[in-house]
Amino acid sequence: MYRSSTMMDTTSESKRLGAVKLSRVTFRATNRDGDPLALKTPTAAQSSRGTANVKPAPSEGAPKPTETKKPGPSISLSGLLAAQRITLRLKNQAALRRKARARTPNRKPITIINEQVPPGSANPPQRFPYALAKELIEEFLTSKLRNVTYDPSTSADLTKNLCEDIKKIVRKVTPPRYKLICNMAIGSKNREDILMTSQCLWDSYSDNVTSCSFENSTMFCVAMVYAVYTE
Incomplete structure (x- = not known):
């Protein structure tokens, strides 16, 4: 009885020693640089890996953001009047161009042949109106x-x-x-x-x-x- 209890105490003591060794190994692995704040503040890479794919859950009671509509283009009265003046000016210019083309035809003038007097008829200088x-x-x-x-x-x-x-x-x-x-x-x-x-x-x-x-x-x-x- 005495031996078995001693063995049990030895086993439990060995387990405690093993746990202490594991804790020491873990402590040494994480405490490689000797910075006591390394355990408390994670590195930038670890923080980015841990929070990259995590999205905050929307709260049910939180108000939804309102969509802002962009204002449409506004038409002023002065703009309409200016457009009408430009349109009228273009129409007048087109009419002037048409008149200029009509005054200077590209074709050669046609010579009108005088009316032929029938043989045996009189040829008055002016005919009766x-x-x-x-x-x-x-x-x-x-x-x-x-x-x-x-x-x-x-x-x-x-x-x-x-x-x-x-x-x-x-x-x-x-x-x-x-x-x-x-x-x-x-x-x-x-x-x-x-x-x-x-x-x-x-x-x-x-x-x-x-x-x-x-x-x-x-x-x-x-x-x-x-x-x-x-x-």
């Missing part, structure tokens, strides 16, 4: 017959006087060496239709004719003026 003569006759008839009532007893004298006045008016715009012939018809406007035709044998190149008509509530008037060139 039938369109202008028609406008003058229309204005004259409107001013003279606007308020006139049809009367068979005075129609003959009215027709003669109107023809003489028309020849005097047309003569002012007629070139020289033209002979004027005026033909007029006045009738009653009482549910009646009239058709007037004329036929002449003349020079179709130098001679011409113009005609116009007028009517009011009681009468109608048709006037024709022939212009014949004489050499």
